[in-house]
Amino acid sequence: MSEKKKAGIIGSGIAGLAMAVRLAAKGYEVTVFEASDRVGGKLHEFWDGPYRFDFGPSLFTMPHLVEELFELQKVPLEPNFEYHSLPIICKYFWDDGTQTATFSDLQKTINTLAKDLGESPDKLEEHFSQSKKKYDLVGKTFLEHSLHRWKTWLTGSVANALLHLSQLDVFKTMHQANVKRFANPKTVQLFDRYATYNGSNPYKAPGLLNIIPHFEYGYGAHLPKKGMSQITQSIYQYAVNLGIKFELNSKVTAIDPLHSSKIKGLTLESGASYDFDVVVSNMDAYYTYQELLKDREKAAKLLKQERSSSALIFYWGINQLSAI
Numbered sequence: 001m002s003e004k005k006k007a008g009i010i011g012s013g014i015a016g017l018a019m020a021v022r023l024a025a026k027g028y029e030v031t032v033f034e035a036s037d038r039v040g041g042k043l044h045e046f047w048d049g050p051y052r053f054d055f056g057p058s059l060f061t062m063p064h065l066v067e068e069l070f071e072l073q074k075v076p077l078e079p080n081f082e083y084h085s086l087p088i089i090c091k092y093f094w095d096d097g098t099q100t101a102t103f104s105d106l107q108k109t110i111n112t113l114a115k116d117l118g119e120s121p122d123k124l125e126e127h128f129s130q131s132k133k134k135y136d137l138v139g140k141t142f143l144e145h146s147l148h149r150w151k152t153w154l155t156g157s158v159a160n161a162l163l164h165l166s167q168l169d170v171f172k173t174m175h176q177a178n179v180k181r182f183a184n185p186k187t188v189q190l191f192d193r194y195a196t197y198n199g200s201n202p203y204k205a206p207g208l209l210n211i212i213p214h215f216e217y218g219y220g221a222h223l224p225k226k227g228m229s230q231i232t233q234s235i236y237q238y239a240v241n242l243g244i245k246f247e248l249n250s251k252v253t254a255i256d257p258l259h260s261s262k263i264k265g266l267t268l269e270s271g272a273s274y275d276f277d278v279v280v281s282n283m284d285a286y287y288t289y290q291e292l293l294k295d296r297e298k299a300a301k302l303l304k305q306e307r308s309s310s311a312l313i314f315y316w317g318i319n320q321l322s323a324i
């Protein structure tokens with residue numbers, strides 16, 4: 001019987017966990033090395049007294065990607081992972097007293113924004129349908145293929161996207177596209193906000209990023225029953241049940257090409273080292289090149305890229321009784 005191929009994953013964020021499950025489904029014996037004392041990366045929870053906080057993400061938009069991981073092994077999603085759709089996605093407040101809200105029900109969103117912001121329902125409908133159109137044209141290429149591989153650029157879907165270039169708004173910024181469509185600056189502000197979902201600036205990012213609302217209104221906004229951290233915790237539990245090994249407090253300090261170009265080694269801070277057929281890094285790409293591969297040239301290239309904006313996060317513990 002041939003021995004199982006081995007995969008080593010650096011980091012147990014949502015991407016590392018998903019990769020671990022996918023490689024296990026392909027028959028690999030998988031070990032995940034995590035520098036901290038818990039799994040989940042940015043997607044974890046913390047407590048302050050009686051208050052529980054989701055550390056990072058609060059908006060869960062593509063649940064089918066979690067479902068897909070469980071389907072790989074024909075494991076039922078529930079009760080392993082439970083979530084529900086949020087009827088209200090977001091509430092908006094302006095300092096002049098204007099308020100509005102958006103909903104999973106697209107028509108309700110259109111009616112509400114039209115009523116509260118005096119916006120044309122036709123323009124709103126056009127905006128959402130253009131967002132979907134952009135997603136249909138380039139969404140899968142962006143999300144499911146590596147943009148660093150030339151093969152990605154030679155597919156029929158890219159050719160089709162190029163034929164519809166004018167609908168992708170790549171030659172104007174998000175803000176310019178939104179100003180052109182909407183009459184009320186507050187509506188422009190509301191839709192410009194989506195740029196921040198990937199740390200972009202709406203005054204600089206291409207209008208193509210008006211694709212983002214489609215994730216909320218096409219796939220809906222959801223919340224796991226036990227909070228966002230249930231996403232990583234349930235995948236972690238599932239991974240453990242599959243026999244995937246997790247080494248916590250195990251900071252990787254080097255990826256070493258070993259005996260052949262195919263066999264890689266991982267060295268930990270403790271000095272321990274392991275051999276793998278496949279190594280996947282879930283840590284920041286810059287540090288992977290700079291620290292683990294010692295590829296200063298590639299690291300310097302990455303460093304030259306423009307930074308995304310940072311954010312200031314407030315964690316508020318609200319007494320539910322007094323809030324009602």
Ligand SMILES: Cc1cc2nc3c(=O)[nH]c(=O)nc-3n(C[C@H](O)[C@H](O)[C@H](O)COP(=O)(O)OP(=O)(O)OC[C@H]3O[C@@H](n4cnc5c(N)ncnc54)[C@H](O)[C@@H]3O)c2cc1C
Nearest residue numbers: 011012013014015034035041042056057058059251252283
């Ligand atoms: C405040 C905030 C709000 C957000 N809101 C949303 C939202 O609402 N919706 C949404 O979809 N996304 C949101 N995001 C983005 C989302 O959190 C991230 O895209 C996602 O969690 C990143 O996962 P990851 O697996 O790529 O990386 P990470 O979660 O960063 O995981 C990397 C892991 O690698 C480990 N690691 C690093 N170096 C080493 C090493 N040398 N050896 C071993 N392990 C190592 C780290 O400890 C970490 O566990 C938000 C992010 C933040 C910070």
